[in-house]
Amino acid sequence: MKKHLTLAMFALLALPAAQAQDKPKVNAATLEKYTRAMWPKTPDGWEKRITYDETQAICSQYRNELPQAEFEKVKARELATVKLPADGNVLGDWKKGRSTANNGRGGTFTDRPMENGANCYACHQMDKAELSYGTLGPSLLNYGKDRKFAPEEARATYAKIYNSMAVFPCSSMPRFGYHGFLTEAQMKDLTAFLFDPESPVNK
Numbered sequence: 001m002k003k004h005l006t007l008a009m010f011a012l013l014a015l016p017a018a019q020a021q022d023k024p025k026v027n028a029a030t031l032e033k034y035t036r037a038m039w040p041k042t043p044d045g046w047e048k049r050i051t052y053d054e055t056q057a058i059c060s061q062y063r064n065e066l067p068q069a070e071f072e073k074v075k076a077r078e079l080a081t082v083k084l085p086a087d088g089n090v091l092g093d094w095k096k097g098r099s100t101a102n103n104g105r106g107g108t109f110t111d112r113p114m115e116n117g118a119n120c121y122a123c124h125q126m127d128k129a130e131l132s133y134g135t136l137g138p139s140l141l142n143y144g145k146d147r148k149f150a151p152e153e154a155r156a157t158y159a160k161i162y163n164s165m166a167v168f169p170c171s172s173m174p175r176f177g178y179h180g181f182l183t184e185a186q187m188k189d190l191t192a193f194l195f196d197p198e199s200p201v202n203k
């Protein structure tokens with residue numbers, strides 16, 4: 001009996017919070033002002049990381065559910081940022097891609113300049129042998145194999161890694177190339193990790 005009461009109380013408490021989330025009471029400009037105030041001294045390059053670009057702003061405005069016209073506009077704008085490797089080869093070294101995918105270091109205040117990890121496993125299954133992975137994104141097991149290792153699919157995948165929103169506006173997948181978080185060589189290695197027939201992703 002006591003247990004039931006407790007659960008009922010929880011339900012009552014939880015309800016207003018959920019509703020508050022649906023309709024934010026604080027306007028975006030106020031939120032922006034206070035977010036900035038939390039970072040009075042940003043190291044070089046950090047200003048950009050706490051400033052919305054046009055795409056992030058519109059994704060927030062529509063809570064990631066864009067009307068069709070906006071969806072197409074964002075997709076076109078993001079696609080225009082994608083730079084494929086100059087020689088057209090999007091496939092690097094899958095073994096290096098394997099370790100970059102599984103490396104979550106880099107990008108914090110206290111990190112010295114380093115080659116960042118991609119942390120793909122935070123959201124995706126890739127190599128079957130890696131048991132620790134998130135499920136926010138779809139499983140990428142057999143990714144290249146399922147696409148018959150087609151070169152145009154590999155190019156599309158490189159572009160997806162470069163800028164996820166060029167494919168899916170308001171995606172929660174980071175825009176790795178757009179933000180300069182990963183290098184061209186790293187993105188080629190990651191594409192090879194997904195597309196090389198020898199890669200464990202395709203075994």
Ligand code: HEC
Nearest residue numbers: 118119120122123136137138160164168171172173174190
């Ligand atoms: C924060 C979570 C997150 C991280 C980190 C992340 N992704 Fe994603 N990814 C997603 C989500 C969510 C989707 C599905 C929506 C979309 O397509 O954007 C996705 C989709 C994809 C797709 C397309 C899948 C399909 O259905 O064809 C590929 C390829 C991909 N991710 C590769 C990667 C690679 C490679 C990395 C690491 C460099 C990575 N992702 C890191 C969340 C993430």
